[in-house]
Amino acid sequence: MLKNRYSLWAAAAAVMFMFAPAQVTAQTNAPSQSVTTTNAPALMSADMPEWLSRPLSLEECLNIALANNSNIKESQFDVESAIGQAITNRAIVIPKVVGKMGVDQVQDDYIERTPGSTLAIPTESWTSSIVVQQQIFKGGQIAASLKIASHLKDKAIYAHRATIAAVLTEVKTRYYDVLLALEQIKVNEASVELLTKELEDKQRRYKAQTVPKFNVLRAEVQLANAKPPLISARNDYRIAKNDLCNLLGYNIPKTVWDDIPLKLSGKLEAQPFEINLSEAMAQAIEKRPELGALRETEFIAKQNIRMAKGGYFPSIYGYGGYQSTSPSYRTDLTDIYHGWVIGGELNWHLFDGLATKGYVDIAKANLSKTEEQLAAKVRDIEVEVRSAYSSFIEAKETLESQEKNVELAEEALRLANALEAAGSGTQLDVLDAETSLTEARTTWVNALRNYSVSLANLEYAIGITVQTTGEIE
Numbered sequence: 001m002l003k004n005r006y007s008l009w010a011a012a013a014a015v016m017f018m019f020a021p022a023q024v025t026a027q028t029n030a031p032s033q034s035v036t037t038t039n040a041p042a043l044m045s046a047d048m049p050e051w052l053s054r055p056l057s058l059e060e061c062l063n064i065a066l067a068n069n070s071n072i073k074e075s076q077f078d079v080e081s082a083i084g085q086a087i088t089n090r091a092i093v094i095p096k097v098v099g100k101m102g103v104d105q106v107q108d109d110y111i112e113r114t115p116g117s118t119l120a121i122p123t124e125s126w127t128s129s130i131v132v133q134q135q136i137f138k139g140g141q142i143a144a145s146l147k148i149a150s151h152l153k154d155k156a157i158y159a160h161r162a163t164i165a166a167v168l169t170e171v172k173t174r175y176y177d178v179l180l181a182l183e184q185i186k187v188n189e190a191s192v193e194l195l196t197k198e199l200e201d202k203q204r205r206y207k208a209q210t211v212p213k214f215n216v217l218r219a220e221v222q223l224a225n226a227k228p229p230l231i232s233a234r235n236d237y238r239i240a241k242n243d244l245c246n247l248l249g250y251n252i253p254k255t256v257w258d259d260i261p262l263k264l265s266g267k268l269e270a271q272p273f274e275i276n277l278s279e280a281m282a283q284a285i286e287k288r289p290e291l292g293a294l295r296e297t298e299f300i301a302k303q304n305i306r307m308a309k310g311g312y313f314p315s316i317y318g319y320g321g322y323q324s325t326s327p328s329y330r331t332d333l334t335d336i337y338h339g340w341v342i343g344g345e346l347n348w349h350l351f352d353g354l355a356t357k358g359y360v361d362i363a364k365a366n367l368s369k370t371e372e373q374l375a376a377k378v379r380d381i382e383v384e385v386r387s388a389y390s391s392f393i394e395a396k397e398t399l400e401s402q403e404k405n406v407e408l409a410e411e412a413l414r415l416a417n418a419l420e421a422a423g424s425g426t427q428l429d430v431l432d433a434e435t436s437l438t439e440a441r442t443t444w445v446n447a448l449r450n451y452s453v454s455l456a457n458l459e460y461a462i463g464i465t466v467q468t469t470g471e472i473e
Helices: 059-067 068-093 141-207 214-249 275-286 288-311 354-399 403-422 429-461
Strands: 006-010 015-019 096-105 122-136 315-325 335-346
Touching: 015 122, 059 068, 059 141, 068 141, 096 315, 122 335, 141 214, 141 288, 141 429, 275 354, 288 354, 354 429, 403 429
Parallel strands: none
Antiparallel strands: 006 015, 096 122, 122 315, 315 335
């Protein structure tokens, strides 16, 4: 298993995440060169975040994404919404305090009086009360509502963790893409430099009449062929930085095109990782947060059936409080009746037009759907783990196969130059050796990137990208 994991803290989510960088670094054997930028003055902005002023490690990018990524923020709001919904569900067992006050006034003609009667009948009346109401029985809905409340938050947290895992895996991938593009620039710049020197050498020899014009033309063609890959690598570098900045929640200034203010301090590394397929699949079924969210959804769906069946039973609640009212046959509204009241009420829909049956059918269908979703998700995750594991093994074997290839290509180029200088080699041998060296370097850096990305995807697939040691409140 991976050792020496990164420790990540997201203050907004109150979650600790731990990652596993390796300590074994693979060298690219490519010359170290800086990438030219063109529009640095356009980058000076008062609202530029502090982290753009320094090269960023992978750990720093992950922390920035935790704080700023829009998907993670939206997921955090879903957690807060679920907490609010849980409070609403728990309110069913909390007594309600209800205050009421009413005032009536009717026209004198509205009141029917017996002819010749002298009884004073008021045209105005009022009443007020403050009552505490408590739900006592609701056909099992109270217990079901409380159980749902305790699982709503857990479901939202699992979904939040799934979002975090997906975003952080994507950040890792984009981080490695930037590093790959930068290494490809270095490789292609080194190729252009070698071919430029080759052309200059052939031009000198042609002037000295030791080689034909054909050698110069061939060197010029090779140099021209080497420039498009360099242009493409620089474009890939721009695009990769765009994608990474977007994941980090940074709004790139509209005036910036070429020199995006983002520098990385990391390197493409071969991170040691050992796990077999059976362990990976078992760990995925246990730890994937998507399955946790679906299990919580399944539990809530079962409780929703109990909630729906509660409609078949009576609803009972008690109340108690203080009430004041004006007298019925007096015109002096200040002479009031008041006192304590206590009582209970039972409501039972003996026939509700089959509404309860409909609600029960809906709840049962939702449970069946959730169970099917859970079973399907388990299968999907098993396939995902198999695919990720297979891709990781492929990337690992490819990397191992290329471990010494760059050194061999460099030695082949050295020998080709020596043979040509001694007169026993040809220019074609040198050009072929230079092309082979560029291909070897390109294959090596691509193998490093593919290994890192496949490892990140495998970690995500088996649920170890994010390990939570705290709880979201």
